[in-house]
Amino acid sequence: MRSRRTTDYVYDRRTMLQNPEAAFERLRADGDVVWSATMRRWLVVSKAAAQAALAHPSLHVYDLFRNFDGIQRRTGVDLAALSRICGWIPFLMDGPRHAILRALFARILAEIRDPYLEALEAASRDLLAAIAQRGGGDLARDYAERLHSEAIGRMLGFPAEARKWIAEMSSSQGSIDFAASVTEMREASRRASALLIRLEQLIAADAAHPFMARIGAHLQGAGLDDNKQTRIECLTTLLLLGRDTIGGTLSLGLAHMLDARGGELSPADWHDGERLSGIGDELIRMSSTVQISIRVAAEDLTLDGQHIGSGDMLMIFLPAANRDPVAFVAPDRMDARNAPHVAFGGGRHLCVGMALSRRIVAMALDHIAVLGTMRALPGRVFDESRNTRKYLCLPIALGAEK
Amino acid sequence: MTYDEARPHIFEKLGAFLNRPIADADLDMTYEQLGADSMDMVALAFALEQLTGRAFEPELFLQHGTIRDALNAFFAND
Numbered sequence: 001m002r003s004r005r006t007t008d009y010v011y012d013r014r015t016m017l018q019n020p021e022a023a024f025e026r027l028r029a030d031g032d033v034v035w036s037a038t039m040r041r042w043l044v045v046s047k048a049a050a051q052a053a054l055a056h057p058s059l060h061v062y063d064l065f066r067n068f069d070g071i072q073r074r075t076g077v078d079l080a081a082l083s084r085i086c087g088w089i090p091f092l093m094d095g096p097r098h099a100i101l102r103a104l105f106a107r108i109l110a111e112i113r114d115p116y117l118e119a120l121e122a123a124s125r126d127l128l129a130a131i132a133q134r135g136g137g138d139l140a141r142d143y144a145e146r147l148h149s150e151a152i153g154r155m156l157g158f159p160a161e162a163r164k165w166i167a168e169m170s171s172s173q174g175s176i177d178f179a180a181s182v183t184e185m186r187e188a189s190r191r192a193s194a195l196l197i198r199l200e201q202l203i204a205a206d207a208a209h210p211f212m213a214r215i216g217a218h219l220q221g222a223g224l225d226d227n228k229q230t231r232i233e234c235l236t237t238l239l240l241l242g243r244d245t246i247g248g249t250l251s252l253g254l255a256h257m258l259d260a261r262g263g264e265l266s267p268a269d270w271h272d273g274e275r276l277s278g279i280g281d282e283l284i285r286m287s288s289t290v291q292i293s294i295r296v297a298a299e300d301l302t303l304d305g306q307h308i309g310s311g312d313m314l315m316i317f318l319p320a321a322n323r324d325p326v327a328f329v330a331p332d333r334m335d336a337r338n339a340p341h342v343a344f345g346g347g348r349h350l351c352v353g354m355a356l357s358r359r360i361v362a363m364a365l366d367h368i369a370v371l372g373t374m375r376a377l378p379g380r381v382f383d384e385s386r387n388t389r390k391y392l393c394l395p396i397a398l399g400a401e402k
Numbered sequence: 403m404t405y406d407e408a409r410p411h412i413f414e415k416l417g418a419f420l421n422r423p424i425a426d427a428d429l430d431m432t433y434e435q436l437g438a439d440s441m442d443m444v445a446l447a448f449a450l451e452q453l454t455g456r457a458f459e460p461e462l463f464l465q466h467g468t469i470r471d472a473l474n475a476f477f478a479n480d
Contacts, residue, residue, distance in 0.1 A: 010465045039464045040434065067441055074419055074445035179440065181460050182448030 005031040005306060010038045011315075016291070017382045017389060021332075024320035033304040033314075041313040042306070047328075047342060049304045050293075050321035053314055054346035056303070059295035060094045061349065062178045062313070068185075075182050081196060082175055082189035088237040091349045092176060098348070104222045105352045108238070111214055113356060116151050120360060123150035124367045132371055136397035139254055140390070145247035147364065149239055156211055158202050169195050170239040173385040178294055180386060195236050203232065246357065248289030248383075248390030249343075250364055255380065255394055256286050260333060263376040264401070270369040280362040282334035285341035288319035289388045293345060318342055319389070373400045403454045405477040412473070415449040416442075429470035433463070450476070 007030040015023060024045055027034065032046035033053075044053050053059055064086060068079045086092055090101040109116075127146060131137040146167040153163030169191050174184030203212055215234050219226040261269055293316040297308045308314070321342050323331040328338045344351035351357070368374075377395035413424045419442045428436055433443065443463040450458040458476060466472040 011461055012465065013459065013461055038467055067444075070439075070441035071445055071448075074441065075448050077448070179444065179460055179464075181451070181458070182444060183451055183457070 004035040005033065007031075007034040007036050007043065008038065009034075009036055009043065013384075013386060017384070020291075020317075020319055020389070021323060024317065024323065027317075027320065028325075031304075033306045035306070039315075041315055042303075042308060044303075044314055044316040045320040045324070046304070046326065047321040047324040047339075048326075050316050050318065050342050051346050053295055053303055053316050054293065054342070054349065056295075056301065056347070058298045058301050059314065060298050061092060062294040062296055064092050064176065064178055067178055071182055071185060077182055077186045077189075079185055079189045081193035082185060084196075084233060085192045085236055085240065086175060088233055089176060089241065090352065091345070094348075100222050100224065102348075102352055104218055104224070104234075105238075107218050107221070108215060108234075109353055109356055111218075112155070112211070113359075115155055116356070117359060117363070119154040120147060120151035121363060121367075123147060123154060124364055128367055128371060131396075132398060135399065136375075136377070136395070138393050139396050140247065140251040140392060140394040144250035144254075144364075144394075145243060145390075147250075147360070148242035148246045152235075152239060152242075156202070156209060157206060162198070162202055165198070166195070166239060167243065169198075170236075170243045171383075171385070172240055172244045172387060173383070175240065177385075177387040192236065192240075195239070196232055199232050199235055200228070203228075203235075242353065244383075244385065244388040244390060245289055245351075245353075246360055248388045249284055249287040249357070249361060251391035251394050252287035252289060252389065253283035253361075254368070255376070255391060257283070257334070258374070258376040258396075265374045266400070267369065267372055270365070279334050279336070280358060280365060281341070282336065282338060283365065284343050284358070284361060285322045285328075285338065286334055288322045288341070288343045289390055290318055290343065290345070291387060291389050292317060293349075318345070371398055374398055375401055405473060408450070408453055408473075408477075411453050412446070412450070412469075415446055416469070419445060429473070430468050432467055433469075436469070 007027060009023065009027055027043055027045045032049040033042055033044050035042055044050050065083060068083045071077065072079050088101060090098050090105060124147060127143045127150065131142055146164070149167040149170055150163050153166055171191065174180040174188035175192070203209065212231050215231050216226045219230055219234065224230065258265055295314045295316065297310055297312045299310045301308050325331050329335065330338055344354040375397045377397055379393060379395045380391055381393040383390050383392040417424045420437055444460045447458040447460040447463065462472045462476060466475060
């Protein structure tokens, strides 16, 4: 029997936040799929192996709900609200409910696409106008992280103060990560509970809003219970899933663009070599905001020549796969010649919002380019979340340095 | 709080998770040998946070093969 390829690497959140590429480079030297004896799981770092793992029918998602139940039993911490919301997230489950939820959200997103993009466009211009008026600001907190909840909030006619509050509360930290600390999960559950209550109050003011009625129609079409509670839970899930992914993609991508040009972007840089629309997907690849997909083997199988035993856990590092030097001609820079990426996952859990996300990124880049010359300022802060890497604070100033 | 002060609480929590009395030698076993899963480790990290008032990253258990090593690393930063 062939021996396992092993690594002595162990996951370190802070290192992974600050400089993930250094960790990936070290892992790549050990192999595409390697066993970490200390972590007692497989680590997947190449694009080919990541694609194979994501598409493998016998590699299932980690059962987060068993985790929630176990944690509640062991610690007495109430995770009921968190569990309720996560019960709507397609990529946290396999089997019939996954298929139903995936189809449900695909239909909802297809239906709201045009009004959502219209609201997002207005929100984007307003948020950037405020930054322009101040001569600069925080591109993460004042823009990237607010776009999604601003768009949904505007569609539903929520007041500005409520939209801002929702943006702050709809962080996914601690909610979809199997290794989150109990403190983070408790906080995530507290936020989920507060969101459910506040959204119910906001919706109550306009219970017959067409948007909520359409969610109801889709719930019925999917054979799911349609009532006030399920509509609110569905809406909360929509808010939760878009905020960090869009925020992270834009904040990391813009920081990368600034850093690649010595900390200053001029209008000419936005059209340097490629049309703006052409760099959107490369920005998504470079950002790779979703860090890790966890899979558990439902039976013995082979991946990249390695024997994976039934019950073994795999950590698929999507950002590592997206900078795989074998898969991309220019892995460390935005280059339209690069091959398609795996930032949206793959297989049956391919991100249901992929097409919409691409539209959002293209639109955001188009708007940001209008700001003119932009300079990076010190004071960047990474968010501490494990599941999505992103900036919590990305300060910039407008205008060339004098 | 020192390790010696926390020790009885750690033993109590771990014993409750594993449903058996914990001996000092258990701290030198790997998690598999101990019969602990990742939820036990996350829950134990939470118990230590509650006890000490300091953030305890569950990843600390991933970085060390045994509970003793993880605890040593945690209390060494006092």
